Amino acid sequence: MRVLCDVHVAYRLVSQLRDMGVDATHVNRILDGSETQDAAIAAYVDTNDMLLITKDGDFRDSHFLRGTPKRLLRLALGNVCNSELVTLITSYWPEIAKVSQEDRCYLELSSDGLIRASPLF
Template sequence: MKVLCDVHMPYRLVNQRRERGVDATHVNRILDGSETKDSEVAAFADANAMVLISKDRDFRDSHFLSGTPARLLRVTLGNLSNTALLALFEEHWDALACALAESPRYVELDSGGVIVFETTAHRTSW
């Protein structure tokens, strides 16, 4: 699996996933870094068959309205320490990886665990 961590995700998450054999990249290392527009981040994730990991609700809206990013993991935990965030990723990674293997897919990680939402393929006409 390949993942792209959005700007508000810690670099430690990228390092943790890499240590577990995941091809992980941070958005600050691609395109225009933290200045990259959301639409470009989503397009990059899709073009490279990556799961986008973000806290940004705008990506959720884009996923459901236009189908991009195709695979999105939205972290809805609010403010918590990076150590606590990394512990939750460790605890739930197997379920997350399984849920995100399919595309399109929208998944949330919250204090209760992993929530998988049903999504449909991108509509090309209305």
């Protein structure tokens, strides 16, 4: 499984995912780094068969309106510390990994837990 973490997602999560055997990278390490436009990020993850992890609601809108990015995990947790974020992702990872094997998926992690929405495409 391959994962791209968006600009406002902590590098610590990338490290934890790698420790778990996930091929993870941060957007700051590809394309134009933190200056990469959302459309280019979406195209990159779709082309490279990746799951995008982001806090950005614009990606949610693009997923449902345009079908890109195909696989998306949106973090809707507010300002949690990095340790809490890593703990939450780690605890939900088996389900995230399973759902992310589908051609398209939208997951949202909030204080209510992990929510899965059905794709429109």
